[in-house]
Amino acid sequence: MSRRSAHRAPAERSPRVLLAKVLLCLGCLVGVSGVGTLAFWTDTATVPTGSFASGTLDVTVNGLLPGQGGSTTLSGLSMSSMVPGESVAANLTIAPAAGTLPLDYYLTATATGTLATDATGLKWTVTQGTAGTAQGSQASGNRSNTCSGTVLASSVALTTGSTTLVGGNTAAQRRDVAAGGSETLCVLVTLPSTAANSLQGANGSATLTVNASQMGAP
Incomplete structure (x- = not known):
């Protein structure tokens, strides 16, 4: 009796299996x-x-000095042939120029000349208010004026150095x-009526x- 060969012919693959493998491979290729x-x-x-635009700080005095810096004369604050006991007053209006920033300020003064710097000489008073009507005459030696309002500085003597009259340099x-x-x-x-006799002239x-x-x- 002859033996059958142990070698078996490879099994034929199902067409469905082959098709599935082909589709899977195509999917891999497409994905890659x-x-x-x-x-x-x-x-x-x-x-x-x-x-954006920056603001401007611009202080005016009596409606004058628009723009940065400048000076103006307070012509109403003067008196010739002054004798002890006489006084003169004038207004000083401080404001920001139109269209500029609000401001803080303080007022200082520097004196020159013997009449303004002598300890018995001129005295300065500042109020938040307005000047009254001038009284008296030079001929009578009794010219005088007054300031209304809140007193900010009273009978201050000035020197050649800077003296603060109103406010101060802090916020x-x-x-x-x-x-x-x-x-x-x-x-x-x-x-003052106590002015030294040496202040004549x-x-x-x-x-x-x-x-x-x-x-x-600050």
Whole structure:
């Protein structure tokens, strides 16, 4: 009796199995070939800001001196042939220039000449108010004036150095003036009745300085 060969012919593969394998392979190829080829739509938008502009700090005195710096003469605050006991007053209105920032300020003064710097010479009083009507005459030696309102400085003697008359150089001491607002000061200058005899024929004057800064500055 002959033996059958142990070698078996390979089994025929089912057409369905072959088709499934082909489809799987195609899927692998498609998946590999699609990596990095997808497209995404994009867009950008711009958002411009509004415009910016810096403000301006500009102090005016009696409606004068628009722009940075400058000086003006307080012509009403003068008197010739002054004798002890006489006085003169004038108004000083401090305000921000139109369209500029609100401000803080303080007022200082520096004197020149013997009549203004001698210890018995001219004395300076400042009020938050206005000058009254001048009284008396030079011929009678009794010219005088007054200042209304709250007293900010009283009978201060000036020197060649800077003397603070109103406020001070700190935020708490400076006086506020709102944008569009103003503050009127009355400055009264008196030659006391106790003025020294040596002051006859002497002269003197003073320079007032309005030191302004941005409101709220330290």
